[in-house]
Amino acid sequence: MLSIFRYFNKESYCQMVVRSWVIFLVLFCFFGVFDASAGDADPYYKSCVTECESSGCVGKTCFANCKYSSDGSSVEGLWYLREPLYLRWKQWDCQSNCRYHCMLEREKHREAQGLGPVKYHGKWPFQRLYGFQVPASVALSALNLAMHFHGWLSFLILLYYKLPLNSAKRPYYNFTTLWHIFAFFSLNSWFWSAVFHSRDVDFTEKLDYSSAVALLGYSLILSILRSLNVKDEAARVMVAAPLLAFVTTHILYLNNFKMDYGWNMKVCVTMGVAQLLIYSIWAGVTNHPSRLKVWLVMVGGGFAMLLEIFDFPPYQGLMDAHALWHASTIPLTYLWWSFIKDDAEFQTSKLLRKLK
Numbered sequence: 488m489l490s491i492f493r494y495f496n497k498e499s500y501c502q503m504v505v506r507s508w509v510i511f512l513v514l515f516c517f518f519g520v521f522d523a524s525a526g527d528a529d530p531y532y533k534s535c536v537t538e539c540e541s542s543g544c545v546g547k548t549c550f551a552n553c554k555y556s557s558d559g560s561s562v563e564g565l566w567y568l569r570e571p572l573y574l575r576w577k578q579w580d581c582q583s584n585c586r587y588h589c590m591l592e593r594e595k596h597r598e599a600q601g602l603g604p605v606k607y608h609g610k611w612p613f614q615r616l617y618g619f620q621v622p623a624s625v626a627l628s629a630l631n632l633a634m635h636f637h638g639w640l641s642f643l644i645l646l647y648y649k650l651p652l653n654s655a656k657r658p659y660y661n662f663t664t665l666w667h668i669f670a671f672f673s674l675n676s677w678f679w680s681a682v683f684h685s686r687d688v689d690f691t692e693k694l695d696y697s698s699a700v701a702l703l704g705y706s707l708i709l710s711i712l713r714s715l716n717v718k719d720e721a722a723r724v725m726v727a728a729p730l731l732a733f734v735t736t737h738i739l740y741l742n743n744f745k746m747d748y749g750w751n752m753k754v755c756v757t758m759g760v761a762q763l764l765i766y767s768i769w770a771g772v773t774n775h776p777s778r779l780k781v782w783l784v785m786v787g788g789g790f791a792m793l794l795e796i797f798d799f800p801p802y803q804g805l806m807d808a809h810a811l812w813h814a815s816t817i818p819l820t821y822l823w824w825s826f827i828k829d830d831a832e833f834q835t836s837k838l839l840r841k842l843k
């Protein structure tokens with residue numbers, strides 16, 4: 488089963504892995520991820536939104552909540568004229584209703600002219616479903632959340648009920664706490680992803696992006712600690728501290744200074760590719776019995792990232808590349824937790840053999 492590794496000696500395997508990931512990164516930068524949104528630069532769309540915000544109507548569709556914000560400036564300035572937060576969350580406010588309906592109008596015209604869909608404010612035109620903005624991504628984020636919860640739960644059961652515990656009733660596995668924290672960051676990230684795809688407003692976007700960056704940063708730290716098998720607390724802190732400082736600064740920058748999508752994507756892809764690289768090399772040189780699982784997750788993860796690069800418009804206004812990306816991480820999550828459990832079993836038996 489693992490004969491694939493025997494075809495290469497370890498050195499040439501490392502070179503091959505590094506070369507493939509470098510090509511991947513260069514391709515990524517070359518194609519770029521962010522095209523300026525052609526949709527919201529369109530003069531027809533712009534005038535439609537401006538008119539809608541003052542009249543409260545797009546064609547025959549009118550919005551009651553526009554009466555609060557017909558005069559954009561005064562509403563922004565006077566807090567008591569704004570709708571309460573729970574209404575702004577549940578209902579669509581004037582601006583987002585206008586933008587959504589003007590976008591549908593423009594897309595109808597573009598389709599009649601034989602033109603394909605374009606992005607508006609950095610996002611593809613999606614059809615709302617039961618008030619959910621990007622229903623496919625919401626469902627897939629929820630499935631990812633469920634998959635992580637299932638993986639984490641089975642990890643807990645394995646550690647505390649199936650494997651032997653030490654005299655202090657703690658697992659022998661050295662990476663237990665680190666994987667618990669990984670589970671927390673993953674669950675948190677997929678929860679906010681589901682919320683953000685349900686309703687894209689400023690604070691849900693910030694929470695989704697911040698949680699994703701935190702998860703990526705933490706998994707990068709973990710990839711270094713696990714692949715180098717760092718068990719010493721002081722050494723762990725030394726590896727984690729600079730990365731934690733960088734990730735924290737980046738999150739503060741996004742939230743308090745500028746939500747820079749291009750820069751954030753570069754940071755995320757670099758952190759993502761770095762850990763894929765680390766684990767791929769490790770899988771090639773280690774004698775770990777579950778190295779094939781690591782290798783499969785890394786290759787699968789690389790292909791999944793391609794979906795973010797070769798971004799395509801949503802099929803039927805529902806399923807786009809981003810949603811497919813969320814779909815692809817579901818089997819990878821299952822496989823990853825399966826590796827974590829194998830690792831716990833393997834390390835525990837190795838330690839017990841040493842203790843005997």
Ligand SMILES: [Zn+2]
Nearest residue numbers: 624680809813
């Ligand atoms: Zn998403």
